[in-house]
Amino acid sequence: MTTATLTCPANQDRSQADDVLRAAYRQVFGNRYLMELDVQPSIEALFMNGDLTVQGLVTALAQSETYRRLYLETNSPYRFVELNFKHLLGRPPRDQAEVSEHVRRLADQGFEAEIASYIYSDEYLNNFGIDGVPFARTATSVVGESTLAYQRTQAMDPGYAGFDTNGASVLQTSVASSTNPTAAGARKVVGGGERFTISWTSRLQLGSVRRSAQRSVVSYGSLSKTIQSIQAQGGRILFIANA
Structure with a gap:
């Protein structure tokens, strides 16, 4: 470097x-x-x-x-x-x-x-x-x-x-959730079966509530793909936390 x-x-x-x-x-x-x-x-x-x-x-x-x-x-x-x-x-x-x-x-x-x-x-x-x-x-x-x-x-x-x-991206979870990437890496090692809650807002109007906050609970193995899917739809990650 x-x-x-x-x-x-x-x-x-x-x-x-x-x-x-x-x-x-x-x-x-x-x-x-x-x-x-x-x-x-x-x-x-x-x-x-x-x-x-x-x-x-x-x-x-x-x-x-x-x-x-x-x-x-x-x-x-x-x-x-x-x-x-x-x-x-x-x-x-x-x-x-x-x-x-x-x-x-x-x-x-x-x-x-x-x-x-x-x-x-x-x-x-x-x-x-x-x-x-x-x-x-x-x-x-x-x-x-x-x-x-x-x-x-x-x-x-x-x-x-x-x-x-x-x-795979090294920083995707860290950037999306504004967290320390070292901590995210530690969770990967320890938490093969660990689950996470992703709170996010959609750019699409859901019924009468515009940009309603959504929550998705996923395993660590699905975390990256779920983040990508939310972002591809124009969604914004609010936070990611242990479920």
Whole structure:
């Protein structure tokens, strides 16, 4: 995991440019080994010649077919968005509204627009500029970020020698219920037969009561699918608690 900002101004020396290039690959592709990736010499050449800023390099890598293959085509939209926050903004999603916004953008505007929305945001420019490599900003305490941001960053960290893999969302329950992901993970280990109550509101009018609060009681094994189903219908999770 990249934990320091690297910058690469125009006319940099070759050694500095190589360091920045490696850091960008490592950050954007979730610490995967370069040998696993389809390196694009034309993009690297533009960067090494000073014709591409670091921001442009990050965009080219994140919008590449390799990134699409590794993270979009093999994951749910929720997991894909979760990883985009980590790789491109250096933090986990803060709340369900952020995740929903990006899932909708992916569905309505497509892959490239979803990627660009992070890299050309004010948040990105304020933290990394055009010549900084994104890094894990919430790996330590950060002013303006909650304790949950640190906890979620730790939950998503595969370790120094690990890398971001395909699979189920790590933070779905935590983000939907505004809870510590470590506690959610502990429940998974202990509670194979444990049951949970999900309180949620529907965007649909139910009889004469609009957006009536609903409750669903499910097993841990059904928790993720139930959350996805509620969100797919436009519902909003109010809280998740032990039944």
